Amino acid sequence: xxxxxxxxxxxxxxxxxxxxxxxxxxxxxxxxxxxxxxxxxxxxxxxxxxxxxxxxxxxxxxxxxxxxxxxxxxxxxxxxxxxxxxxxxxxxxxxxxxxxxxxxxxxxxxxxxxxxxxxxxxxxxxxxxxxxxxxx
Numbered sequence: 001x002x003x004x005x006x007x008x009x010x011x012x013x014x015x016x017x018x019x020x021x022x023x024x025x026x027x028x029x030x031x032x033x034x035x036x037x038x039x040x041x042x043x044x045x046x047x048x049x050x051x052x053x054x055x056x057x058x059x060x061x062x063x064x065x066x067x068x069x070x071x072x073x074x075x076x077x078x079x080x081x082x083x084x085x086x087x088x089x090x091x092x093x094x095x096x097x098x099x100x101x102x103x104x105x106x107x108x109x110x111x112x113x114x115x116x117x118x119x120x121x122x123x124x125x126x127x128x129x130x131x132x133x134x135x136x
Contacts, residue, residue, distance in 0.1 A: 036051075036054040036063070037051055038052050038083070039082060039084065039085075041081070055109075056109075057106045060129055061130045062130065063130060064126065066112060067123055068123045080096065081095075091135075093132055095128040096128060096130075097127075097128060107125065107127070
């Protein structure tokens with residue numbers, strides 16, 4: 001019974017660490033040079049900005065859903081016409097979900113460390129390729 005209590009306490013503490021880390025990232029929205037700001041849109045056109053990691057692979061631009069909170073990712077799937085501010089320049093993109101060999105390549109060229117995976121609670125990782133769209 002003591003072992004069960006210890007495991008339960010450890011699990012609760014771990015979930016607390018993940019919640020605090022994810023909440024802090026969501027609130028602070030840190031924006032080092034390795035990030036970009038993606039703007040997604042609701043069905044009614046409401047804009048939502050989110051700081052995400054800027055990834056590159058094979059000369060193309062990608063972003064990844066690396067955390068459990070991923071409303072921005074779901075909005076981009078529902079309405080793939082997005083905007084992104086990359087290195088201070090805002091442009092229009094088409095967000096394309098990637099899978100298979102392309103997913104594996106992007107994941108391999110942009111690995112996450114074990115510590116990051118631990119504090120985020122080991123969420124599944126999904127990628128979007130950002131294909132530039134002509135200016136309107």
